[in-house]
């Protein structure tokens with residue numbers, strides 16, 4: 460028994476958020492939802508996976524339960540646990556259980572971070588049984604047609620030990636995301652922040668130059684999210700070069716030499 464907080468947040472199908480599709484992912488998601496198939500989304504961090512799921516949830520009129528997975532995440536964090544209250548112990552549903560009961564979308568972000576035994580609770584939900592057995596209470600929940608499980612991971616973070624088990628990944632239809640094409644990324648930045656086209660274009664070109672350095676000096680490439688942050692700072696009146704430092708350089712490296720090299724590229728761009 461524990462009072463540990465659950466790392467989940469729920470969004471009640473809000474007004475449709477802004478989302479620019481990269482390819483046929485909207486259609487694929489609609490089909491997967493209709494046919495009750497779970498979905499796996501692969502792609503680097505900050506490339507729009509979470510935004511896409513919130514967009515689809517709003518389109519389909521379903522709430523979303525989002526769980527940021529980490530290596531301490533237990534099956535109980537997903538399914539639920541007994542808690543101690545003023546009147547003794549009571550059962551508290553975890554986000555996965557709530558999503559199943561309500562016919563919501565359950566989104567497990569960075570699922571490979573979760574312990575292997577955690578992902579095992581997903582198995583009976585991801586085949587045609589679509590059930591969630593709750594061991595501690597003896598309940599067996601049957602997922603309604605509106606329930607959908609979506610998981611994501613960043614293949615770049617993976618090491619051999621952390622890859623998803625084939626027996627788990629073979630239960631999902633999968634879509635691959637990447638950073639959007641330059642034109643699309645420009646539209647995303649403009650759509651998100653309202654920045655002018657010329658600055659958006661510069662930021663995307665700069666990001667592409669920085670991305671070319673990935674694997675050489677940087678573990679991670681500048682994400683669309685960081686571009687949105689940079690544009691937000693610039694639009695708020697912050698100096699563009701300093702905005703790039705704060706939102707596109709410092710988040711990516713701690714190394715002094717690499718920082719200096721990246722700032723040279725920034726200075727050429729602005």
Ligand code: ADP
Pocket residue numbers: 477478479480481502503504505506507508509510511639647651683684687
């Ligand atoms: P991920 O879940 O892949 O780490 P997010 O979905 O949180 O990334 O995206 C990060 C940010 O980038 C979003 O908050 C949004 O501002 C922006 N973004 C990225 N791709 C898109 C897109 N295709 N349409 C609209 N916004 C996007």
